[in-house]
Every structure is written in structure tokens, then in C-alpha cells.
Amino acid sequence: MIIKAKERGDAPQLARYLLADRDNDHVELHDVRGFASDDLVSAFQEAEAIASGTRCHNHLFSISLNPPENEQVSAAAFERAIAEVERKMGLEDQPRAIVFHEKDGRRHAHAVWSRIDHEKMRAINLPHYKMKLRDVSRQLFLEHGWDMPRGLQDRALRDPLNFTREEWQQAKRAGVDPKEIKAVFQQCWNASDNRASLERALKERGFWLARGDRRGFVAVDYRGEVFALARYTGAKTKDIETRLGDRNQLRSLDEVKAEIANGMTERLKAFITETERDSKQRLALMAFRKTELVARQRAEREERWAQIDQRWQAETNIRSARLPKGFSGIWHRITGRYAKVKAQNERETLQAYQRDRAEKDALVFKQLEERQALQREIKAQRVASRSELLRLRADITQYQMPQREEREERRERVRERRREERQSRRRNRDQRNRQRRDFEP
Numbered sequence: 001m002i003i004k005a006k007e008r009g010d011a012p013q014l015a016r017y018l019l020a021d022r023d024n025d026h027v028e029l030h031d032v033r034g035f036a037s038d039d040l041v042s043a044f045q046e047a048e049a050i051a052s053g054t055r056c057h058n059h060l061f062s063i064s065l066n067p068p069e070n071e072q073v074s075a076a077a078f079e080r081a082i083a084e085v086e087r088k089m090g091l092e093d094q095p096r097a098i099v100f101h102e103k104d105g106r107r108h109a110h111a112v113w114s115r116i117d118h119e120k121m122r123a124i125n126l127p128h129y130k131m132k133l134r135d136v137s138r139q140l141f142l143e144h145g146w147d148m149p150r151g152l153q154d155r156a157l158r159d160p161l162n163f164t165r166e167e168w169q170q171a172k173r174a175g176v177d178p179k180e181i182k183a184v185f186q187q188c189w190n191a192s193d194n195r196a197s198l199e200r201a202l203k204e205r206g207f208w209l210a211r212g213d214r215r216g217f218v219a220v221d222y223r224g225e226v227f228a229l230a231r232y233t234g235a236k237t238k239d240i241e242t243r244l245g246d247r248n249q250l251r252s253l254d255e256v257k258a259e260i261a262n263g264m265t266e267r268l269k270a271f272i273t274e275t276e277r278d279s280k281q282r283l284a285l286m287a288f289r290k291t292e293l294v295a296r297q298r299a300e301r302e303e304r305w306a307q308i309d310q311r312w313q314a315e316t317n318i319r320s321a322r323l324p325k326g327f328s329g330i331w332h333r334i335t336g337r338y339a340k341v342k343a344q345n346e347r348e349t350l351q352a353y354q355r356d357r358a359e360k361d362a363l364v365f366k367q368l369e370e371r372q373a374l375q376r377e378i379k380a381q382r383v384a385s386r387s388e389l390l391r392l393r394a395d396i397t398q399y400q401m402p403q404r405e406e407r408e409e410r411r412e413r414v415r416e417r418r419r420e421e422r423q424s425r426r427r428n429r430d431q432r433n434r435q436r437r438d439f440e441p
Contacts, residue, residue: 001073001081001140002066002149003133007058007115007126009051011044014062018099018110025294025371026102026301030075030109034095043097047114056123059115061091063133066108068146070372074361075100078109081140085111088132090124105372107364180386185219185232195244208260211250216241220256279385286378293374297367304363308356315352319345 008014019040021027035043044060051059065081067073078100086092095114100107115123134152141148184205192198199209202219207227212218217229217240230237241247251259322341 001137002152003063003085003137004066005061005063005129005133007129008060008062009048009057011048011060012041014060014112015041015044018097018101018112024101024103026100026298028100029097030100031079031096031098033097034093034114035097040097040099043095044112047095047116050114050118051116051123054116054121054123056116059123061089061113061115061126061129063111064108065111066106067144069106071144071146072365072368073107073144075357077144081136082109082111084136084139085133086113088136089113089126089129091115094124102364102368102371104378105368105375107368181227182232182234185227185229186234189229189233189235193243198244208256209250210253210256211247213253216247217244217250218253220253220260222260224257224260226253275388279388282381283378283385286374286381290374290378293370297370300367301363305360308359312352312356315348319348 019027019029029040032038032040032043035046037043037046047059063082063085065078078098082096082098086094086096091113094117097112099110099112101110102108115126117124138148138152140146141152184207185202188198188201188205188207192201195209202209207219207221210218210220210226212226212228216237219227219229219232221227229235229240233240244250322345323338
């Protein structure tokens with residue numbers, strides 16, 4: 001599992017995030033331990049209240065555990081992984097909450113601990129927690145026999161197409177995959193050796209090179225979205241400056257945006273609108289199918305969970321009835337029969353608990369398979385839409401280039417005609433001057 005962690009505060013905001021089902025198909029509060037309340041919001045309010053008696057601002061330690069895509073991981077496997085993290089970080093006795101999220105056919109877990117030792121009223125120090133969690137992550141990949149990501153094997157082998165949250169948000173605004181955007185920029189960078197070749201390579205893919213307001217070298221698309229070269233190519237700023245030269249020789253962002261806007265004819269705008277509308281309609285259909293599937297799965301879970309709870313309650317009552325009360329209970333204790341019945345009840349309780357968890361996991365896995373099948377269709381549609389939008393960028397450039405060339409040709413013809421007119425006027429003037437000199441006495 002890939003484990004990401006953070007020391008943080010603002011417990012109410014974290015509780016709202018963990019319980020929000022807007023971006024998740026399913027949200028399950030799996031376990032709350034060590035708090036006075038079983039409700040996550042109240043539990044985190046309690047943690048924040050205790051932390052207010054200390055000088056610690058980041059009083060929570062939050063981790064997310066993400067198994068590989070399409071791997072079915074049981075609740076017990078998540079619990080074992082969280083217990084190992086807890087042991088490694090020295091948080092065994094600290095209050096803790098576990099929440100399961102399911103999104104896009106994948107199940108992952110969040111675990112949050114309070115860092116405040118309520119007896120000493122001080123925060124537990126967590127030195128080098130990123131290195132420790134990386135070791136736990138490697139161990140989990142080996143235990144489960146999963147293919148370990150290259151970046152986890154060796155930091156030097158990290159995927160150059162990985163992106164930050166800011167890059168993901170920017171790509172989302174542009175309607176494309178952030179990895180595709182990075183791949184385009186890195187291909188252009190690797191295929192060029194000077195500013196002219198890079199500018200030509202970017203323009204062929206629908207990006208215009210410009211001088212940034214804050215960053216030295218940027219590229220602009222037809223929407224006016226600005227992409228920093230250093231961030232998307234992965235090259236160092238010094239290397240970019242060496243290859244591209246003085247940034248002041250480039251046109252400013254406003255000039256490039258004005259050129260793009262001037263090249264947008266009504267026909268081209270209509271073509272762009274139609275292409276984007278068709279892409280949105282196809283994605284909207286997939287979103288509707290997803291909404292229907294998630295609603296059906298939630299109803300199915302709610303019904304099945306209620307049945308399991310009713311069975312658990314009925315079996316609990318049967319086990320409770322086995323234990324005699326009053327004088328009979330005292331006699332059973334003396335004879336040792338009470339201890340035997342209690343041991344039997346404990347075995348049956350554990351068996352029933354494991355059975356219920358297995359049944360819940362089975363339903364979750366079944367629904368995840370359904371969701372993954374739909375997600376594959378959604379991904380295929382997204383890939384097609386993003387590829388179409390990337391082709392659209394290149395088509396816009398190709399469409400505008402003849403227009404610019406035609407405008408340049410017209411301007412050149414006008415300049416040539418004006419030169420000929422000036423030369424003609426000069427010849428006529430010289431001829432008149434010669435005639436005037438010939439008639440002078």
C-alpha cells in the first residue's frame with residue numbers, strides 16, 4: 001500500500017472531509033477507539049479540546065493507505081497495516097479513528113490518531129515518520145506479493161509524469177489528463193535543442209511560447225491557460241534559460257493571448273464549442289450511469305447491513321440467555337459450568353464477528369468489481385475525450401497557421417505595391433527634373 005501521512009490540526013474540517021460522500025461512492029466509519037464518543041465529529045472535537053490545553057497546533061496524525069488498483073483488500077488487512085503503522089510510530093495507546101472510502105472502483109482507508117498524551121498533556125514526537133512509513137509500505141507490498149512501484153524501490157526511479165495537486169487542478173480546468181500534458185511538454189523539450197525548435201514543437205501541439213509575468217518561460221493554450229515550462233518539462237530553470245536565451249526576447253502573455261484571440265474566427269469558435277459539447281455529453285452519460293450504480297449499491301448495502309445487525313442482535317440474546325442469573329448463576333460459578341458457557345459464548349461471538357466481516361467484505365468486493373467494470377468504460381471515454389481535445393489544440397494551430405501565412409502574404413503584397421509606387425513616383429520626379437533642366441537657358 002502507498003501510505004501518505006501528515007501532521008495537522010483543524011479537526012472539524014478533517015472530520016467533514018472524511019465523512020463527505022460527495023466525491024466518494026461509499027464512506028464507512030469503521031472504528032473509533034479511545035474517545036468518549038463513537039461519533040467522528042464529536043470525537044475530533046474532543047481531541048481538539050484536549051489539544052487546546054497544550055501548545056501543539058498540529059495535534060492529529062493522519063494517514064491514507066492506498067492499495068494497488070484492482071486489488072481486493074479486506075478490512076482485516078487494512079487493520080493489520082494500520083496496527084503496524086501504529087507500532088512503528090509509537091501510537092499504540094492513542095485515540096484513533098478509521099474511515100473507509102471507495103471511489104472509482106478503488107477502496108482505501110484513512111486512519112487518524114490524536115498526538116496528545118492526555119496524562120502528560122504533551123504531543124508525542126514523530127521523528128522521520130516519512131522514512132518509517134516508506135519502510136512499512138515496502139513491507140506491505142512484499143507481504144501481499146504486489147508489484148512495487150519503481151519510486152518506492154528507489155526514489156531516483158520516480159515517475160517523471162507524476163503531478164502535484166496544483167497541476168492536477170490546472171489540467172482539470174483544461175479538460176485533459178495531467179500526465180498527458182506533462183508527456184507533451186517533455187516530448188517537445190527532449191525533441192528540441194533551441195528556442196525556435198521548441199516553439200515550433202509546442203505550436204504543433206497547440207501551445208504558444210511566451211514570457212511569463214512571474215515565471216520566466218511559459219506556454220499558453222487556446223483557452224488562455226498558462227503552463228510553466230520548468231514545472232511541466234521537469235527541466236531546471238538554469239537549463240531552460242541556457243537553451244532558450246533571454247526571456248525578454250519572447251512576447252508577453254498579453255500579446256500571445258491577443259494573437260490567439262484574433263485568430264479565433266466565428267467558424268473556429270463554433271467548431272471548438274461543438275467538440276467540447278460532444279465530449280461533455282458523452283461524459284455526462286457515463287456520470288449518470290455511475291450515479292445509478294452507486295445509488296443501487298448504497299441501497300443494497302444498507303439492506304444487507306441491517307440484516308447482519310438484526311442477526312447479530314438475535315444471536316447475542318441467545319448467548320446471553322445461556323448464562324444463568326441469581327442463585328442458579330452462583331451455583332454454576334461454583335461448579336465451573338459458568339466459565340464453560342462463557343468460553344463457548346466468546347468463541348461463538350468471535351466466529352460470528354469474523355463471519356459478518358467476511359460477508360461484508362464479500363459484498364464490498366462484488367460491488368467493487370461492478371464499479372471497476374464501469375470505471376474502465378469511463379476511463380476509455382475520458383481517454384477518447386482528452387485525446388480529442390489534444391487533437392483539437394493541434395488542429396487550432398494548424399487552422400490558424402494558414403491564416404497567419406495568408407495575412408503575412410497580403411501584408412507583403414501591400415508592402416511590395418507601396419515600394420513600387422514609391423519607385424514609380426521617384427522615377428517620375430527624376431524625369432520631370434531632367435526635362436526641366438533641359439528647357440532651362
